[in-house]
Amino acid sequence: VKAAGLDLGGTNVKVCLLDYGEAPRVVERRSAETHAERGPEAVMDVLAGLAADAIAAAGAVQAVGLGAPGPLDLERGRSLWMPNLPGWNNVPIVAEMEARLGRRVALINDSRALTLAELELGAGRGCRDLVCFALGTGVGGGVVVNGQLLLGLNGTAGELGHQTIDPEGRRCGCGNRGCLEQEASGPAIARAGGRATAEAVLEAARSGDERALAAFERAGAKLGIAIANAVLTVGPDRVVVGGGVAAAGELLLRPAREELVRRDRVQPVERVEVVAATLGSYAGAIGAALWAASRIRT
Numbered sequence: 001v002k003a004a005g006l007d008l009g010g011t012n013v014k015v016c017l018l019d020y021g022e023a024p025r026v027v028e029r030r031s032a033e034t035h036a037e038r039g040p041e042a043v044m045d046v047l048a049g050l051a052a053d054a055i056a057a058a059g060a061v062q063a064v065g066l067g068a069p070g071p072l073d074l075e076r077g078r079s080l081w082m083p084n085l086p087g088w089n090n091v092p093i094v095a096e097m098e099a100r101l102g103r104r105v106a107l108i109n110d111s112r113a114l115t116l117a118e119l120e121l122g123a124g125r126g127c128r129d130l131v132c133f134a135l136g137t138g139v140g141g142g143v144v145v146n147g148q149l150l151l152g153l154n155g156t157a158g159e160l161g162h163q164t165i166d167p168e169g170r171r172c173g174c175g176n177r178g179c180l181e182q183e184a185s186g187p188a189i190a191r192a193g194g195r196a197t198a199e200a201v202l203e204a205a206r207s208g209d210e211r212a213l214a215a216f217e218r219a220g221a222k223l224g225i226a227i228a229n230a231v232l233t234v235g236p237d238r239v240v241v242g243g244g245v246a247a248a249g250e251l252l253l254r255p256a257r258e259e260l261v262r263r264d265r266v267q268p269v270e271r272v273e274v275v276a277a278t279l280g281s282y283a284g285a286i287g288a289a290l291w292a293a294s295r296i297r298t
């Protein structure tokens with residue numbers, strides 16, 4: 001019994017196939033360049049082509065899930081806008097993908113998909129209550145309560161990257177000021193570290209560059225404030241930090257833990273683990289497959 005998970009990212013689109021018997025496992029991974037500049041129709045063609053090939057090779061796929069960035073209208077199956085993909089305002093993404101694939105498609109926000117994947121197969125395994133941060137080009141998140149992914153108002157629960165960290169901070173793509181995303185996303189770290197990308201800042205930090213180290217220290221501390229806010233709200237067993245920026249590991253997580261302890265004085269925060277995600281760059285696709293599988297089983 002298999003489910004397919006599709007992940008629509010700004011740089012790459014990915015597809016995975018999940019065999020979800022007693023212990024779900026990934027049996028296939030494929031990716032292609034997004035070419036976001038070509039617009040939604042072309043991007044959906046690429047993603048659907050990738051998925052159709054994988055599904056045809058696998059046979060017997062029961063469910064298809066799609067993880068997409070940005071605010072979505074889950075009830076109507078639409079993207080409202082996508083911060084890092086031009087031209088995706090109000091695209092009926094579910095209907096478009098269903099037409100291309102000839103199958104039902106279950107839509108979920110990409111960071112919520114990552115959360116679900118880490119909960120069931122990654123760093124969040126065994127947790128009853130979990131908070132996840134996804135740090136990449138943007139910053140997303142997800143919350144699990146009593147073993148269930150929290151959806152909230154039209155699937156928007158867990159938008160942890162758009163909590164205000166600095167009331168007078170930088171203007172965010174969402175329209176607010178001082179969001180966590182403006183402090184701890186890849187572009188924010190690149191800016192603070194004076195390099196083209198967060199990866200370049202990480203490389204510099206590893207060879208002892210002071211400005212690069214300070215950039216991670218600062219981003220980690222800001223992330224720690226956001227973690228403290230989420231921990232106060234949810235009281236989770238564990239906080240998982242994923243996305244490309246999480247490759248920085250302890251450079252980011254140590255200052256985040258220190259800030260959590262400094263900010264949250266009313267909970268036993270020493271019992272809250274703050275750990276890196278373990279599923280890597282296919283977490284979103286894996287989560288989308290799990291989401292689709294859960295939809296058809298209920």
Ligand SMILES: [Zn+2]
Nearest residue numbers: 162172174179
């Ligand atoms: Zn924002």
